[in-house]
Amino acid sequence: MSAATATETQGLSGAPVDTTNGNAPLISISHVERDFVGDDGSVTTALSDVNLDIRKGELISIIGPSGCGKTTLLRLISGLDKPQRGEVSFKGRRIEGPNPERGYVFQQGSLFPWLTVEENIAFGLKAQGKYKEHKDEVAEYIAKVGLQGFEKSYPHQISGGMAQRVAIARALIDHPEVLLLDEPMGALDSFTRADLQDRLLDLWEKYHMTMILVTHDVDEAIYLGNRVVIMTPRPGRIKEIVPIELAQRDRVSDDFTAYRKQLLTKLHFNVHAAHND
Numbered sequence: 001m002s003a004a005t006a007t008e009t010q011g012l013s014g015a016p017v018d019t020t021n022g023n024a025p026l027i028s029i030s031h032v033e034r035d036f037v038g039d040d041g042s043v044t045t046a047l048s049d050v051n052l053d054i055r056k057g058e059l060i061s062i063i064g065p066s067g068c069g070k071t072t073l074l075r076l077i078s079g080l081d082k083p084q085r086g087e088v089s090f091k092g093r094r095i096e097g098p099n100p101e102r103g104y105v106f107q108q109g110s111l112f113p114w115l116t117v118e119e120n121i122a123f124g125l126k127a128q129g130k131y132k133e134h135k136d137e138v139a140e141y142i143a144k145v146g147l148q149g150f151e152k153s154y155p156h157q158i159s160g161g162m163a164q165r166v167a168i169a170r171a172l173i174d175h176p177e178v179l180l181l182d183e184p185m186g187a188l189d190s191f192t193r194a195d196l197q198d199r200l201l202d203l204w205e206k207y208h209m210t211m212i213l214v215t216h217d218v219d220e221a222i223y224l225g226n227r228v229v230i231m232t233p234r235p236g237r238i239k240e241i242v243p244i245e246l247a248q249r250d251r252v253s254d255d256f257t258a259y260r261k262q263l264l265t266k267l268h269f270n271v272h273a274a275h276n277d
C-alpha cells in the first residue's frame, strides 16, 4: 500500500480490531480524559476523549507537539496515573496501578547515579526480592543491549546512548509484555539514535513484545512503527493513525520518503496551531 492511501482516520475504538478470531486488543484506551488543576485553580486538559486499541505484538509510535499529552498517555497505560474520565484496560481489565508486565523507559535519564550499570539493571529484581533466582539474567540482559565490559561503570562514565540501553535493559529484565518508551532517543546524536533504533527493533522482533514509543522524530516514528499515532496540540486528542507498510526498513526508500512527507505535512499544521494558542 502506498503512503498516500495508507491513512485511516481514527474511529471510536482506534485501530480496527479483528474480533472474529478472538484477537481482542491487548490495550484499550476508551474515551480517556485527563485534567490537571494548577495551584491557582486553573485547569489544563492534557488529554481529551482519547481512543486507541493496541494489539499484541504491535509497535506503535506516538508523535505530536510538545505538551500534547504523550507522557500523560504513557503514564496512564503504565498505571502510574489514572484518567478522570474514560478507561484504560489491559487484557480486558481496567488498569489500576503499575505492574511489571508493563515496563517503562522514562523520558529523562532515570538511572541511579550511585549505582553501577549492573546494579541499576538489577535494581528492580532486588526491590522485588527476585535477585537471587534471576541473578544470571543481569549478565544476559547486559549482553542483549551490548554493554559487556561496562558492568562496573557508573552512569557518569558512560555515554547517553549507553545510559538509555541500561534503562531499556532494566525494563526488559522484568519480562514485560509491553514496553513503554518515552522518547528514549530524544537526547542522542543521529548515529547513536540509529544504532539504538535497530537494537530496539531486534528486541521487538526477538521477544514478540508490544512496544509503544513516544517520539518527536518523524523518521523514527516511521522507521519503527507499525502505526503512527498523530496527536493534536493541547488538549491532546488523536488526530489520525497512519499505518506504516514499508517493503523494507530503509530510511531513503521512496516509500519512506512518501510517509515522511505525509507526516511532516500533518505535523506542521499542528505545530503552527500550537503557536497560536
Ligand SMILES: Nc1ncnc2c1ncn2[C@@H]1O[C@H](COP(=O)(O)OP(=O)(O)OP(=O)(O)O)[C@@H](O)[C@H]1O
Pocket: 036, 037, 044, 045, 046, 064, 065, 066, 067, 068, 069, 070, 071, 072, 073, 107, 234
Ligand atoms: N503533574 C502535572 N501537573 C500539572 N500539569 C501537568 C502535569 N503533567 C502534565 N501536565 C500538563 O499536561 C500537558 C501535557 O503534558 P505531557 O508531559 O503529557 O506532554 P508531552 O506531550 O509529553 O510533552 P513533551 O513532548 O514536551 O514531553 C502539559 O500542558 C503539561 O504542562
Ligand SMILES: [Mg+2]
Pocket: 070, 071, 072, 107, 182
Ligand atoms: Mg513528554
